[in-house]
Amino acid sequence: MKKVVYYMNQFYGGIGGEDKAGCEPFIQDTLTGPGTALNGQLNGGTITHTIVCGDDYMNEHPEEAVEKISGFLKGIEFDLFIAGPAFFAGRYGVNCGRICKYVQEKFQVPAFTCMYEEAPGVEMFRRDVYILRCGNSAAAMRKALKSMSAFANKFLNGEEILWADAEGYFSRGIRQQIILPEDQTADNRAVDMLLKKIHGEPFQTEMPIEMPERAPVPPAVRDMSSARVAFVSTGGIVPIGNPDKIKTAAAISFATYEYPEDGVMRPGEWESIHGGYDQKYADANPMTHIPADALRRAEREGKMGWLLPYYFSTTGNLTSLTNAVKMAKEIGDRLREENIQAVILGSA
Numbered sequence: 001m002k003k004v005v006y007y008m009n010q011f012y013g014g015i016g017g018e019d020k021a022g023c024e025p026f027i028q029d030t031l032t033g034p035g036t037a038l039n040g041q042l043n044g045g046t047i048t049h050t051i052v053c054g055d056d057y058m059n060e061h062p063e064e065a066v067e068k069i070s071g072f073l074k075g076i077e078f079d080l081f082i083a084g085p086a087f088f089a090g091r092y093g094v095n096c097g098r099i100c101k102y103v104q105e106k107f108q109v110p111a112f113t114c115m116y117e118e119a120p121g122v123e124m125f126r127r128d129v130y131i132l133r134c135g136n137s138a139a140a141m142r143k144a145l146k147s148m149s150a151f152a153n154k155f156l157n158g159e160e161i162l163w164a165d166a167e168g169y170f171s172r173g174i175r176q177q178i179i180l181p182e183d184q185t186a187d188n189r190a191v192d193m194l195l196k197k198i199h200g201e202p203f204q205t206e207m208p209i210e211m212p213e214r215a216p217v218p219p220a221v222r223d224m225s226s227a228r229v230a231f232v233s234t235g236g237i238v239p240i241g242n243p244d245k246i247k248t249a250a251a252i253s254f255a256t257y258e259y260p261e262d263g264v265m266r267p268g269e270w271e272s273i274h275g276g277y278d279q280k281y282a283d284a285n286p287m288t289h290i291p292a293d294a295l296r297r298a299e300r301e302g303k304m305g306w307l308l309p310y311y312f313s314t315t316g317n318l319t320s321l322t323n324a325v326k327m328a329k330e331i332g333d334r335l336r337e338e339n340i341q342a343v344i345l346g347s348a
Helices: 034-040 055-060 062-074 090-107 120-125 138-156 186-198 280-284 292-300 321-337
Strands: 002-009 026-028 045-053 080-083 111-115 130-133 228-233 237-239 255-258 270-272 310-313 342-346
Touching: 002 034, 002 090, 002 138, 034 045, 034 138, 045 055, 045 062, 045 138, 055 062, 055 090, 062 090, 080 090, 080 138, 090 111, 090 120, 111 120, 111 138, 120 130, 130 138, 228 292, 237 255, 270 280
Parallel strands: 002 045, 002 080, 080 111, 111 130, 228 310, 228 342
Antiparallel strands: 026 045, 237 270, 255 310
């Protein structure tokens, strides 16, 4: 029976939420969280150890975290390393990719993880490790674990790992030669695809080319002392009660709010509804995210010509690229209407 080590963050490890995101890595020889369900679907192997690490700790102290985990692994035998699924989580996904890459290179043991297509960890690590596709939230946990266990079983049983589309992982940019029947020459395949395209039938190109939309960089503002300036934030600071019902994650809308007349945003009047960080600091001082006092002061001191009297607010965590682009275009239209020349972007 082959041995598997499973990595997860503090939330799925049952330690806690954002308040425990600084948890240092530790290892245990028991199953917990999704590891229990995953282990029940493995064929030819079993999860012998679980490693748990806080998202913030791995993100803020990557070298220390990796070194601690390396120390754990040196003392045990294992044949496969699995991390996640991380779904659309930013820090968790990056951390899963980072530790899988390290384990694979350091211990020469196969490692893989699982993420949503728009998670930042995909583009960072897809060429280094196998990253299976999954949904954007834990609602897709059952399906994700099913695909992860099926993929793990191929490693555990020494089966051949096929190409990306066949296995359900993101393309790694690795080309492999395969032998096709003699009648499937390149010219025949090309004509076949052309005919399907002409007749509106589905077909799969052999040379997919991704063309991400790129926004041109605008010219620098030559004189900020006369510029009209706006502030846009993804930190989720809204009036108490969230009157516009902005979502705490995977936002689909934004709202605008006027700065207080005296330039001071007081706790109890404003709050953070952002679901991706510990809100207590922002609630205690909303101006850590919306620096209304500093913006007003810069305007009074002539460091900017004019400040738009309201700011744009939404939440950035787990927001899909489609919705992010949609909101950006709508905000851009509003900024053009106000003849804004410079925008200060504030995040979480």
